[in-house]
Structures are given as C-alpha cells and as structure tokens.
Amino acid sequence: MTIAPDDSRQGSRQYQAMREAVDQMREGLPGKFEITKEGIVHDLLSPGRPHELTTGLVSRRLEKVMPDGVWAYSGTPDVEDAPEGIKRHPDVMVISREDMEGEGSFDPRTLIAAIEVVSRSNPDNDWVGKVRDYPLIGIPVYAVFDPRTGTGAVFSDIHQTPAGPRYATRKDFVYGEDVTIADWTISTSDLPRYQ
Structure with a gap:
C-alpha cells in the first residue's frame, strides 16, 4: 500500500x-514502512520464513566470498537521503564496516550494493519503486531475488536519463545459476520458494 503526499513536491517539511x-x-503497526518518491509504502505483512531464509542465505554466501571489512548486513538502520525525500530499508546492505560507524541512518552512497527479497504482499515495491529510487540515491548495484518465481535480476551502471538517474544494465538470473553482485559471485541454488 502506498500513501502519496498531497502534491508532487517532496519539500523538507513534508x-x-x-x-x-x-x-x-512503526511502534504500533505490523509490517515494514518506507518513504519513497511516491510517498509512504507500507508492506502489510511481516516477512515470512522463506523471505527471511533467503535473506540469511544470500547474506552468508556473500560474506564467505567478500574481504574482511565488507559486510552483507541485514539489520537496521535504514538508508536515507533526506534531500531526495527517500528512506528505504534494504533486506541486505553490502557496506564496509567503516561506513557503518556513527549514528543515524546509513548514507545510501556508502552502500556497495542493496539486495531485496521480493515480498508476497507488495512485489511492485521491489521491482518498480526500488528500481526507481535506488539509482536516484546513488546505490550503484541493486539485486532482486523473487521467491514467487525463482528468478531475479541485478541492476547496475547508473546513468542520467530525462527522468533522472536510472540503472543502464539489467542481468536476469534463474535460481540455480550463479549470480554476480558487485564484485562477488554466489550460488542461488537451494533458495526457498513461496508456496
């Protein structure tokens, strides 16, 4: 569900x-809340076991091949670009330990990659909204894993378009194939599917 602002401007007060x-x-309602260029997005359902297992497997597989000091992190806080009016929470953030230090939200431009596992209740948030928002806030690589279909894609190479920054490259994959996210290749075998 998306709650859009009254007008198209995303001024700092709004x-x-x-x-x-x-x-x-967040204190009283279940689910996940994010702020996008379109307004507030509420993913009504808390992630289920296949979603969380995929998040954990992808994170662990990446950390096995990445150098010390780079994490495939799946906790809090959010990534936030206040001037753009965007506050998102990737399922996995590939980030250096050094860039995790400090207080508040992560600067999205410090992420090496963002990874999302598509939710059952709002797949367009991952396949449409984040494909639009992540290049806008400077996340250089965005990987999507979709347990509904056993497929995914890796987006990269941000370039300018009349509609703003967009990813120029999309590499699709099918579960079972190896996938390269930024500089690291992992297996997608044995990832769970939604029933």
Missing part, C-alpha cells in the same frame, strides 16, 4: 512530517 509519521506507525 518529508519530515512523513518521517515522523513512519516512526510513530
């Missing part, structure tokens, strides 16, 4: 109001 609303809703 963004701050949405940010405060999201913080309040």
